[in-house]
Amino acid sequence: MSVSVAFLGLGAIGTPMARHLAIPEFSLAVWNRTAAKAQAFAAAHQARAAASPADAVRGASFVVTCLPTSKAVETLLDGPDGLLAGLAAGTLVVDCTSGDPATSQRIAARLAERGIGFIDAPVSGGVIGAENGKLTIMVGGDAALLARAMPVLKAMGEKIVHCGAVGAGDALKAVNNAMLAVHIWSVAEGLLALSRAGVKPEVALDVINASSGRSNSSMNLFPERVLTRAFPRTFRLALLDKDVMIAAQVARDEKVPSPLIQMTAELFRAAHQALGEEADHVEAVKYLEQMAGGEIS
Amino acid sequence: MSVSVAFLGLGAIGTPMARHLAIPEFSLAVWNRTAAKAQAFAAAHQARAAASPADAVRGASFVVTCLPTSKAVETLLDGPDGLLAGLAAGTLVVDCTSGDPATSQRIAARLAERGIGFIDAPVSGGVIGAENGKLTIMVGGDAALLARAMPVLKAMGEKIVHCGAVGAGDALKAVNNAMLAVHIWSVAEGLLALSRAGVKPEVALDVINASSGRSNSSMNLFPERVLTRAFPRTFRLALLDKDVMIAAQVARDEKVPSPLIQMTAELFRAAHQALGEEADHVEAVKYLEQMAGGEIS
């Protein structure tokens, strides 16, 4: 008999993740705030469109959530159609949201009171990683719960890493993304200064990428997205802003002086504010260009 | 007949670079502030130990300088034993110092008045790159001068990149190293916060290095030097501090708002001040650990 799984949150990353669960081993129910998405998913895959979070999770062994923020998950708990109305003791909630440790810990505590397990399990690898089932999944929570969730996680990801207690996955995801943000911004500062000093960005990247200053940003994002001015929309700036803020909060909660992460949080908040909700994360470069009154070229 | 070359500055990088010029194609004279170093070099290689900068460069077709700062090069110009006392019109000065554009431009202008060529040609690749003749050399200056210098440069480096006018090599080298500094510091902030939040640095790096936040620092320096607490002394913090300051100055001269580079300049100045002249560049991590009152572990 197949294992019953509920998947909540069919966004850009959630949808291809859920597809990997629409297989014979699992009996899948999906829910999405915009119901049409869930219905379209159910029409195309071996899955049931649930009418509410409570409906989706009723009878499920595993519940996978993939929402914009931990607060969105927390909000889903309550009410007559909420998760708590449908969840039974013994269920395991696998929260793939790029969340924040404090809220995850609060959610875990509320679920634990009812005998429901919780692990935070944010992912990296982007839409393509999700489509190929090659995500890295960062797990925070009890090792036994992680072991239990492994069949579900393995269906969606390739590298499953146990990071620590509840919130540890969130913390690591946020710090990774904060590094990404630091690198995007600092490469932009450097290339803009160089281009005004007469060094072409192609030349600069050719050297930097063979040298000690290289990063994923300089090796991939800038050649493919900034120098081409393509700026494809693959990961929203609004979400990276949120992630940097989470990392900044973790650093402060842990009393680590962290001027670069904190300053990057300020810069990405301002960029997000200026460029709006739909801008891609790499478009933060454009905000620096606005500040400086000129483009990298 | 062999080409006459002078090499000034037998430091950690300069010495292995000079060795590649102690070959039959070149007639090599070496000079160093501490004369014993030049004498030892001459005793071990096919080279003459010069008594002064003027003595070293007299009759040379090429002069290679490799000093701590552009100001040190500038200081060497004047006086009865200075470079200008020995340099003849038609000579080409190849300055491999990790210098600053403004001083290089001043030096170039003074030499040009006497018909002497100048290119700035800072290198990257470290001691090992210098020993293997595999340096990357970033050249600023006239293309024709670069073409002329190619045999000398090719003897020492593998990747020779024309970056732009005089100072462009300095600018690019400084920005590359500023990126390095930004990455060292930001990875340290992130790993320290995570380790306090219960995520082991090995686990964190395992994930980050497979993800979007990776950089040369996270992939190489932290696993090899920080997590091992080895902190080998390969490149002095004092020199990286200087390089970040040059990059910060370039950004300001070019009117590019650059909060991350500027803040990093402040942090590395403070770290340099606290840890002294002999500390390695990666030991900046220790300064953050002091600020935070605990180690990454």
Next chain:
Amino acid sequence: MSVSVAFLGLGAIGTPMARHLAIPEFSLAVWNRTAAKAQAFAAAHQARAAASPADAVRGASFVVTCLPTSKAVETLLDGPDGLLAGLAAGTLVVDCTSGDPATSQRIAARLAERGIGFIDAPVSGGVIGAENGKLTIMVGGDAALLARAMPVLKAMGEKIVHCGAVGAGDALKAVNNAMLAVHIWSVAEGLLALSRAGVKPEVALDVINASSGRSNSSMNLFPERVLTRAFPRTFRLALLDKDVMIAAQVARDEKVPSPLIQMTAELFRAAHQALGEEADHVEAVKYLEQMAGGEIS
């Protein structure tokens, strides 16, 4: 008949504040974590030393709390000896803690469920202001509650300002203190740079204090405490660190890019860490001096 008032928290500021309530109009009970302090107070003034928070507040019309943090107040709520065990509907809690808005709002909500009023009412004016009853009191909360508390507030303070809803007093107190912190640090940077450039700090302050760059820090703190090297301990750095962090949090919660406040939060956290719990707030200057390797002189 006299009004029954409880006062919890006989610290450096709390003690002189409580003294103004030990008057015939009020029937005063005092409580302090270290019981000896409460007993000494009761011995010296017209007041009763309570055995527990619950004991102190039983039957009180007004409860004044003056603790190090909002979290400390929150912690006092629960348990058999906690505030909630003694508080009756209709009581008004006046929290003079330099607290944080989010926690104050949580406390207010819990009290409201039981018909207990709450206003946040942090003070400024220091020990001397508290002794003279000349404090400024910043009140957040319902205007009718403030009106009711006025006799108690007027006994302790001179300027009573209604700032807004619950948390508004906390927010304003924190921002004021963040300005103080910004000024202390920035004056220190400026005077240290000037003193190294050959301008005596006395001369610099003489000019700045007659000009556009003056602040309370430059006009009072630096002449009296830094130039004299007296650094009297009047207000702990640990508390100012906390206040700057609250202001930084308010700015982030409100999505205001705030690089100077955020950076100041990092600097004061590092200074607090380096100088310990007993250091005075102005001793942050010493941390900059350590970073720079020299004194303002």
Next chain:
Amino acid sequence: MSVSVAFLGLGAIGTPMARHLAIPEFSLAVWNRTAAKAQAFAAAHQARAAASPADAVRGASFVVTCLPTSKAVETLLDGPDGLLAGLAAGTLVVDCTSGDPATSQRIAARLAERGIGFIDAPVSGGVIGAENGKLTIMVGGDAALLARAMPVLKAMGEKIVHCGAVGAGDALKAVNNAMLAVHIWSVAEGLLALSRAGVKPEVALDVINASSGRSNSSMNLFPERVLTRAFPRTFRLALLDKDVMIAAQVARDEKVPSPLIQMTAELFRAAHQALGEEADHVEAVKYLEQMAGGEIS
């Protein structure tokens, strides 16, 4: 017989300063890049409009310069109509430009070679101070030269302060103005966060200005210019940007870690870039408001 004085630079501050020298004790020649201004001045006051810098200073005992930057003064030295073409040994140049120490020192050295004295003498007090002859004048240079210049300085200013060697006046002026910039920006951050948290800026300033966080900015600039949205144009943002940069440079030259001054330099550069050449210095507040997407209100 009257003393011959030349005044170069009839800008917003220079013009009212020059008026105090158009008195019987002095025989005044004025020069301005836009000749019409000098002619209008000469028509209205007891002064001669000079055709060139050289013409203005020929035969003068004192030369007062009041230009936008030290570089502008330096540029004026050379050429057939330049200052050096007209200056005689024994003349004393009083440079009231808000200049930078390094350039002032270079100018002083060049003049000293010809027996010409130089003191840097930037002023504070604004247009009104200049009109009333109540400026504060910060002097760097030899005490004997200052003594000689005293009659000229006393005609324009009220408080004449000897700060140190050449450049010391510039350094102090720049640091004072950097403090002003820090205060403007930090008060804006604080008030914007508070206004979003429900605390009216009038209420906030009422409290802050009676408390430890007050500064000239909070006491004067914000009530008069920001809360009224008047933003009168009294001192250009472009000039304050320049001054903060000079202070930032002094701090770096003196190896003082100075995160707040450096960050403020970045912010004012960005604000200047965004708001243009004519914006007033207090309009930097508007740039923060743009970044934050909302006004202080």
